[in-house]
Amino acid sequence: MLQVTHEIISSILSPLCDVASQRGIEIVCCDEKVRNCVPILCGWLADHMENVMIYGISSNWCPICITPPNEFGELVNPPYASRQHSKYAAAFHHTDIHILNSDGVKNINNVL
Ligand SMILES: [Zn+2]
Numbered sequence: 874m875l876q877v878t879h880e881i882i883s884s885i886l887s888p889l890c891d892v893a894s895q896r897g898i899e900i901v902c903c904d905e906k907v908r909n910c911v912p913i914l915c916g917w918l919a920d921h922m923e924n925v926m927i928y929g930i931s932s933n934w935c936p937i938c939i940t941p942p943n944e945f946g947e948l949v950n951p952p953y954a955s956r957q958h959s960k961y962a963a964a965f966h967h968t969d970i971h972i973l974n975s976d977g978v979k980n981i982n983n984v985l
Pocket residue numbers: 935936937938939940
């Protein structure tokens with residue numbers, strides 16, 4: 874189910890990755906002038922469970938950092954590192970389940 878959701882997100886967002894979009898698309902603005910626009914995904918409004926789905930993590934993990942769930946609420950110094958999504962992509966492609974599991978990441982081909 875989660876992999877299917879990511880395939881759907883990939884299908885929806887794929888026009889943003891094609892060559893034409895990277896060079897710009899002519900769009901009529903509200904002042905009726907045609908401008909060359911480069912569409913980008915710059916934000917995504919989501920609650921925790923939607924972030925869990927988007928990031929492909931277990932529901933009791935933080936989508937931003939790798940703080941273990943049993944240490945939530947503790948102020949550690951230095952703080953836990955932010956998630957490295959490129960590391961998870963490499964781990965998925967090399968079938969390194971240990972790296973994924975150690976950070977609460979599910980073994981899916983995450984589109985983002
Ligand atoms: Zn966090």
